[in-house]
Amino acid sequence: xxxxxxxxxxxxxxxxxxxxxxxxxxxxxxxxxxxxxxxxxxxxxxxxxxxxxxxxxxxxxxxxxxxxxxxxxxxxxxxxxxxxxxxxxxxxxxxxxxxxxxxxxxxxxxxxxxxxxxxxxxxxxxxxxxxxxxxxxxxxxxxxxxxxxxxxxxxxxxxxxxxxxxxxxxxxxxxxxxxxxxxxxxxxxxxxxxxxxxxxxxxxxxxxxxxxxxxxxxxxxxxxxxxxxxxxxxxxxxxxxxxxxxxxxxxxxxxxxxxxxxxxxxxxxxxxxxxxxxxxxxxxxxxxxxxxxxxxxxxxxxxxxxxxxxxxxxxxxxxxxxxxxxxxxxxxxxxxxxxxxxxxxxxxxxxxxxxxxxxxxxxxxxxxxxxxxxxxxxxxxxxxxxxxxxxxxxxxxxxxxxxxxxxxxxxxxxxxxxxxxxxxxxxxxxxxxxxxxxxxxxxxxxxxxxxxxxxxxxxxxxxxxxxxxxxxx
Amino acid sequence: xxxxxxxxxxxxxxxxxxxxxxxxxxxxxxxxxxxxxxxxxxxxxxxxxxxxxxxxxxxxxxxxxxxxxxxxxxxxxxxxxxxxxxxxxxxxxxxxxxxxxxxxxxxxxxxxxxxxx
Numbered sequence: 001x002x003x004x005x006x007x008x009x010x011x012x013x014x015x016x017x018x019x020x021x022x023x024x025x026x027x028x029x030x031x032x033x034x035x036x037x038x039x040x041x042x043x044x045x046x047x048x049x050x051x052x053x054x055x056x057x058x059x060x061x062x063x064x065x066x067x068x069x070x071x072x073x074x075x076x077x078x079x080x081x082x083x084x085x086x087x088x089x090x091x092x093x094x095x096x097x098x099x100x101x102x103x104x105x106x107x108x109x110x111x112x113x114x115x116x117x118x119x120x121x122x123x124x125x126x127x128x129x130x131x132x133x134x135x136x137x138x139x140x141x142x143x144x145x146x147x148x149x150x151x152x153x154x155x156x157x158x159x160x161x162x163x164x165x166x167x168x169x170x171x172x173x174x175x176x177x178x179x180x181x182x183x184x185x186x187x188x189x190x191x192x193x194x195x196x197x198x199x200x201x202x203x204x205x206x207x208x209x210x211x212x213x214x215x216x217x218x219x220x221x222x223x224x225x226x227x228x229x230x231x232x233x234x235x236x237x238x239x240x241x242x243x244x245x246x247x248x249x250x251x252x253x254x255x256x257x258x259x260x261x262x263x264x265x266x267x268x269x270x271x272x273x274x275x276x277x278x279x280x281x282x283x284x285x286x287x288x289x290x291x292x293x294x295x296x297x298x299x300x301x302x303x304x305x306x307x308x309x310x311x312x313x314x315x316x317x318x319x320x321x322x323x324x325x326x327x328x329x330x331x332x333x334x335x336x337x338x339x340x341x342x343x344x345x346x347x348x349x350x351x352x353x354x355x356x357x358x359x360x361x362x363x364x365x366x367x368x369x370x371x372x373x374x375x376x377x378x379x380x381x382x383x384x385x386x387x388x389x390x391x392x393x394x395x396x397x398x399x400x401x402x403x404x405x406x407x408x409x410x411x412x413x414x415x416x417x418x419x420x421x422x423x424x425x426x427x428x429x430x431x432x433x434x435x436x437x438x439x440x441x442x443x444x445x446x447x448x449x450x451x452x453x454x455x456x457x458x459x460x461x462x463x464x465x466x467x468x469x470x471x472x473x
Numbered sequence: 474x475x476x477x478x479x480x481x482x483x484x485x486x487x488x489x490x491x492x493x494x495x496x497x498x499x500x501x502x503x504x505x506x507x508x509x510x511x512x513x514x515x516x517x518x519x520x521x522x523x524x525x526x527x528x529x530x531x532x533x534x535x536x537x538x539x540x541x542x543x544x545x546x547x548x549x550x551x552x553x554x555x556x557x558x559x560x561x562x563x564x565x566x567x568x569x570x571x572x573x574x575x576x577x578x579x580x581x582x583x584x585x586x587x588x589x590x
Contacts, residue, residue, distance in 0.1 A: 149555075157545065
């Protein structure tokens with residue numbers, strides 16, 4: 001049954017090849033199907049042995065208390081993206097394959113299988129990154145991602161050589177004390193590239209700022225969440241993170257440089273790209289501490305960051321050179337998301353930062369809180385500046401300029417089109433997400449209870465291994 | 474002597490990484506990435522190699538033979554397919570870059586972008 005989460009989007013993708021136009025209409029149905037299956041027909045603690053091969057020999061798909069919430073979150077993001085983004089026909093099929101791959105990478109319990117899904121995600125990511133004539137940014141990503149993928153392959157094969165199996169649970173029994181850190185370093189390089197920790201994440205600003213309504217959402221939200229899951233599975237559940245202090249320092253340096261980079265930008269897309277790097281670097285820094293409370297807070301932080309950036313990137317793609325004067329709904333959603341990223345009280349972001357700082361102080365960690373607070377001040381600086389700029393923008397003038405730039409003498413027509421420059425679907429989705437941030441701001445336990453549950457399970461290897469041992473029943 | 478194949482793969486890996494870091498031309502960077510892929514594939518095949526080993530096919534003649542490990546070969550087949558796909562995609566991106574900027578040299582591309590902006 002759990003294989004359907006991969007098979008159905010893939011079947012829709014194949015079905016959309018002869019009818020290219022239908023791909024983007026299939027996407028919400030595939031995501032909705034997965035969500036219905038997850039909510040009503042699938043519960044955690046299930047395992048599927050592909051071809052009835054037992055775990056140590058064959059590929060297994062695992063639905064446990066860690067992968068289950070991640071799957072729900074990822075499929076929800078895909079559903080919302082399919083409603084809010086302006087997908088061209090040919091991108092529908094790609095997004096369906098991406099849906100299958102992100103579900104696969106979360107479900108799989110096999111290292112080589114996860115490499116295959118990672119590469120499928122990467123290839124789609126390169127194509128998506130090239131949207132809006134951004135081949136140069138996509139190529140930069142391809143070089144970084146290519147090296148990252150190769151490192152993951154070396155890591156996976158090294159696991160096989162040392163453990164005699166590619167199964168994740170059995171791989172944790174590698175006894176060679178020298179082999180494990182070396183294998184983990186290979187995996188770590190991949191994650192530093194894909195999770196955009198500077199300097200290996202330098203590809204991200206060029207890719208995320210291509211002006212597309214779905215590139216930053218697909219890569220910065222959907223792919224990032226699935227890779228944070230894989231990072232957690234490998235480094236918190238199966239192996240130990242090699243030199244966590246070093247990873248933490250690297251991530252903290254990345255936060256500061258990314259925030260300074262965001263402050264300097266004159267393009268909103270690039271500023272948000274650097275802000276995303278900072279957000280995910282904070283999550284990596286927190287996860288490297290490997291304490292239950294901190295890990296839980298890191299997931300809460302991830303949740304807030306992904307939702308907020310979803311809103312900000314979607315709206316920034318539609319804004320062009322326009323402001324919020326003629327579209328206050330979009331403006332409200334944008335401002336709510338900005339305030340949540342900053343950590344303003346009454347928004348989910350406040351609790352994300354509060355829980356993280358509290359948990360860090362509990363484990364006597366003071367460097368990361370200092371960096372988070374500095375980052376919050378810088379974030380407040382540039383996000384408030386952007387909000388003021390967009391709310392008080394002299395729209396007629398800017399649109400006339402924009403219209404003249406793009407459509408020669410048709411500037412007047414551009415002004416008439418102002419009212420609906422953000423599509424209805426995007427307005428509804430971003431507003432719902434913005435209100436979700438407010439609701440969580442008042443009821444943080446809705447998310448905090450879930451993240452605590454994930455953190456407790458991800459740091460305990462025994463339930464995962466017991467599930468694998470029980471096999472496909 | 475049997476370890477020489479490992480040295481070959483590490484040398485190729487070094488050449489590939491050096492190429493990506495030192496070469497400015499984007500096409501040369503793509504070729505360097507391809508060299509890294511090849512190096513890793515050679516490394517993986519070498520891991521499954523057994524001196525004087527038989528092909529891993531069970532039969533009446535070879536019920537208990539000194540088989541080579543077939544799994545790395547299966548893995549490498551997948552890795553080759555993925556590598557070729559990435560190489561093809563990279564080439565397409567380079568064609569687009571060349572059409573847009575008239576060059577594959579980052580300095581010249583930067584100059585063209587500044588003129589356009």
